[in-house]
Amino acid sequence: xxxxxxxxxxxxxxxxxxxxxxxxxxxxxxxxxxxxxxxxxxxxxxxxxxxxxxxxxxxxxxxxxxxxxxxxxxxxxxxxxxxxxxxxxxxxxxxxxxxxxxxxxxxxxxxxxxxxxxxxxxxxxxxxxxxxxxxxxxxxxxxxxxxxxxxxxxxxxxxxxxxxxxxxxxxxxxxxxxxxxxxxxxxxxxxxxxxxxxxxxxxxxxxxxxxxxxxxxxxxx
Amino acid sequence: xxxxxxxxxxxxxxxxxxxxxxxxxxxxxxxxxxxxxxxxxxxxxxxxxxxxxxxxxxxxxxxxxxxxxxxxxxxxxxxxxxxxxxxxxxxxxxxxxxxxxxxxxxxxxxxxxxxxxxxxxxxxxxxxxxxxxxxxxxxxxxxxxxxxxxxxxxxxxxxxxxxxxxxxxxxxxx
Ligand code: SF4
Numbered sequence: 001x002x003x004x005x006x007x008x009x010x011x012x013x014x015x016x017x018x019x020x021x022x023x024x025x026x027x028x029x030x031x032x033x034x035x036x037x038x039x040x041x042x043x044x045x046x047x048x049x050x051x052x053x054x055x056x057x058x059x060x061x062x063x064x065x066x067x068x069x070x071x072x073x074x075x076x077x078x079x080x081x082x083x084x085x086x087x088x089x090x091x092x093x094x095x096x097x098x099x100x101x102x103x104x105x106x107x108x109x110x111x112x113x114x115x116x117x118x119x120x121x122x123x124x125x126x127x128x129x130x131x132x133x134x135x136x137x138x139x140x141x142x143x144x145x146x147x148x149x150x151x152x153x154x155x156x157x158x159x160x161x162x163x164x165x166x167x168x169x170x171x172x173x174x175x176x177x178x179x180x181x182x183x184x185x186x187x188x189x190x191x192x193x194x195x196x197x198x199x200x201x202x203x204x205x206x207x208x209x210x211x212x213x214x215x216x217x218x219x220x221x
Numbered sequence: 222x223x224x225x226x227x228x229x230x231x232x233x234x235x236x237x238x239x240x241x242x243x244x245x246x247x248x249x250x251x252x253x254x255x256x257x258x259x260x261x262x263x264x265x266x267x268x269x270x271x272x273x274x275x276x277x278x279x280x281x282x283x284x285x286x287x288x289x290x291x292x293x294x295x296x297x298x299x300x301x302x303x304x305x306x307x308x309x310x311x312x313x314x315x316x317x318x319x320x321x322x323x324x325x326x327x328x329x330x331x332x333x334x335x336x337x338x339x340x341x342x343x344x345x346x347x348x349x350x351x352x353x354x355x356x357x358x359x360x361x362x363x364x365x366x367x368x369x370x371x372x373x374x375x376x377x378x379x380x381x382x383x384x385x386x387x388x389x390x391x392x393x394x395x
Contacts, residue, residue, distance in 0.1 A: 213352050213354075
């Protein structure tokens with residue numbers, strides 16, 4: 001689980017915050033600002049426990065992966081679908097669009113250009129959604145620790161549920177990561193989506209700090 | 222190859238001609254004569270393929286070395302041309318009119334080294350360095366490490382001696 005601490009709130013609101021519930025989309029041209037939703041993500045409240053347990057069981061057994069490889073580690077995703085590792089026996093499969101996916105696998109180093117797409121894809125995924133960060137590069141920069149264009153800590157920009165270390169991790173390690181994710185989901189501990197909703201301002205401020213030409217809606221879904 | 226270069230030497234003031242092997246030669250040319258030379262090589266001598274365009278930063282000499290590598294499909298020969306240009310306000314003639322793919326190389330050289338190619342389409346648009354606003358990063362006086370430490374937050378690293386680590390995990394009592 002991530003070890004982020006909430007930083008102090010800024011004294012003045014940034015220009016992309018209108019009020020508690022509304023975003024301004026101020027980075028877009030004025031005629032486009034209405035095209036996108038101005039609501040923030042909201043926390044998903046829990047049902048009563050028995051129902052929640054059943055739903056978590058069901059969620060853990062149909063994880064659909066967004067087929068979006070950010071770096072070289074994503075090459076290890078391909079063998080997972082082959083007969084040898086066969087993730088479909090775990091109820092997992094690759095989906096081509098964020099709308100149909102529930103697991104986002106960060107497969108390797110994240111450059112600034114990719115981070116923009118990652119944020120957009122992550123926000124477009126429908127809940128419940130989970131993030132698995134594969135590769136050292138996504139965790140602490142890996143061998144790109146002194147690179148000018150690589151994000152060192154992906155968990156400051158989107159919430160991460162499970163990390164898989166290695167450069168690059170073997171498919172077995174990735175599978176172990178998925179098993180851990182399933183365990184967390186069944187226990188109701190994979191709460192990345194709610195974390196994102198709760199600390200939305202903090203995540204957004206981090207994203208805008210490094211993405212210098214922010215030209216997207218403030219929350220894309 | 223030698224013959225061809227000897228012929229062109231006078232006209233285009235070629236310098237430093239080296240013949241590495243029968244099918245690979247290098248030469249230096251000045252920026253003013255570059256486009257004329259490339260046009261003649263392409264149209265009259267069969268060097269129809271622009272293999273690559275690349276740049277080396279000679280920081281100590283205060284200049285960039287831009288290389289154009291051409292290939293001749295009939296004779297199977299490669300010819301590399303070096304052009305030297307100063308490191309400040311560097312400007313070279315654009316060759317996108319000769320080879321359209323030159324545009325991409327020029328866009329990249331502009332982004333990575335800050336060399337300006339007047340008239341090259343899409344030169345100011347970000348290609349690889351979208352969302353990034355530092356100086357051209359491949360110049361050797363740019364310190365990526367300092368930049369990365371200033372710009373991104375780093376995760377604290379902890380080190381474990383493998384032997385001790387496994388001992389602690391497997392035999393915590395000892
Ligand atoms: S950890 Fe290694 S394999 Fe993974 S993205 Fe980084 S360099 Fe590539």
